[in-house]
Amino acid sequence: MALPSFFIDSIAGSYGAAASSILEGIAQAKDRPVTFRANTLKSSAEEVAEALHAAGIEFKRVPWYADAFIVPASFEQAVWNLDLIHDGKIYLQSLSSMLPPLALAMQAGQDILDMCAAPGGKTTQIAALEPQAHVTAAEMHAPRADKLEHNLEKQGAKNVQVMRVDARELDEFFSFDRILLDAPCTGSGTLIAGCERTLKGFSEQLLQKCARSQRALLDRGLTVLKPGGYLLYSTCSVLPQENEDAVAHALKKHRDCELAALDKAEDADGNLTVAAPFAELLAQHDIPVLHNEIEGTVTVAPSREYEGFFLALMTKKR
Numbered sequence: 629m630a631l632p633s634f635f636i637d638s639i640a641g642s643y644g645a646a647a648s649s650i651l652e653g654i655a656q657a658k659d660r661p662v663t664f665r666a667n668t669l670k671s672s673a674e675e676v677a678e679a680l681h682a683a684g685i686e687f688k689r690v691p692w693y694a695d696a697f698i699v700p701a702s703f704e705q706a707v708w709n710l711d712l713i714h715d716g717k718i719y720l721q722s723l724s725s726m727l728p729p730l731a732l733a734m735q736a737g738q739d740i741l742d743m744c745a746a747p748g749g750k751t752t753q754i755a756a757l758e759p760q761a762h763v764t765a766a767e768m769h770a771p772r773a774d775k776l777e778h779n780l781e782k783q784g785a786k787n788v789q790v791m792r793v794d795a796r797e798l799d800e801f802f803s804f805d806r807i808l809l810d811a812p813c814t815g816s817g818t819l820i821a822g823c824e825r826t827l828k829g830f831s832e833q834l835l836q837k838c839a840r841s842q843r844a845l846l847d848r849g850l851t852v853l854k855p856g857g858y859l860l861y862s863t864c865s866v867l868p869q870e871n872e873d874a875v876a877h878a879l880k881k882h883r884d885c886e887l888a889a890l891d892k893a894e895d896a897d898g899n900l901t902v903a904a905p906f907a908e909l910l911a912q913h914d915i916p917v918l919h920n921e922i923e924g925t926v927t928v929a930p931s932r933e934y935e936g937f938f939l940a941l942m943t944k945k946r
């Protein structure tokens with residue numbers, strides 16, 4: 629099954645010559661390695677490394693995240709056979725999808741909302757990164773909320789409360805210091821050339837449906853953000869209609885909110901920004917970032933190791 633023409637046209641229009649690197653990444657994705665995170669609530673990166681050695685599984689560490697591991701695809705079954713996975717000591721997660729919780733700049737004691745949480749990859753990562761925060765995880769689809777609860781239990785994430793709600797209708801009475809909006813999307817960043825499963829349902833109609841939902845979720849997210857708080861918007865898509873366009877639309881409506889650049893460690897006065905650790909991570913490591921229409925937001929190009937992904941950080945003025 630070929631990539632649909634609306635996708636090819638959209639990326640050619642947005643990225644120009646760099647669109648070819650997206651197509652190359654989609655072709656290379658069939659050899660993508662297995663990646664996972666040591667769950668520090670139940671284990672440690674050292675324990676995981678020892679277990680991999682003992683099982684004869686080859687691995688690499690991820691230079692920008694001490695808890696993350698990369699294993700060649702040929703060892704996938706061996707990873708599934710590990711006790712570590714059944715004991716909730718590791719969580720299989722793409723490298724790109726480990727980025728949003730790292731960009732959220734959380735602190736102990738904060739109220740954190742994960743608006744679209746199931747199956748819980750990022751919620752459990754948030755819980756592991758900041759066990760002293762109060763996390764609310766919203767999910768509107770019941771079977772997926774069940775899966776989320778199961779994963780939270782398995783991963784030992786005790787500081788998370790699940791809300792079975794449509795996050796577009798969250799009561800305006802709520803307010804949060806940090807919000808992760810990992811929005812439902814077309815998944816264009818996860819396409820794999822020749823893999824029908826990833827192309828199934830990928831259509832212009834789906835894009836329009838996702839774009840509507842993303843705008844409504846962003847609108848409510850920025851509404852329930854505390855003044856001085858930060859919202860991280862992410863998708864596993866490289867289509868600007870789901871990414872930069874959604875951010876621009878939200879900021880046009882929410883004049884009390886503004887973009888916080890993910891690639892700037894210092895503000896105009898030379899003070900460290902809240903995104904400083906993430907900006908340093910981006911500057912120091914070889915993550916395949918594409919230039920996009922809004923400076924300070926990040927589009928990760930699909931590649932052999934990375935899924936295509938988008939991240940934007942916004943803040944509400946005090």
Ligand SMILES: C[S@@+](CC[C@H](N)C(=O)[O-])C[C@H]1O[C@@H](n2cnc3c(N)ncnc32)[C@H](O)[C@@H]1O
Pocket residue numbers: 725743744745746747748749750751766767768769772793794795796810811812813841845
């Ligand atoms: C991209 S997935 C989230 C993946 C998750 N953040 C993770 O890292 O495991 C989007 C999720 O949002 C849920 N969802 C979609 N629309 C929603 C809404 N309006 N309110 C709450 N959840 C929603 C979907 O059911 C799906 O589970």
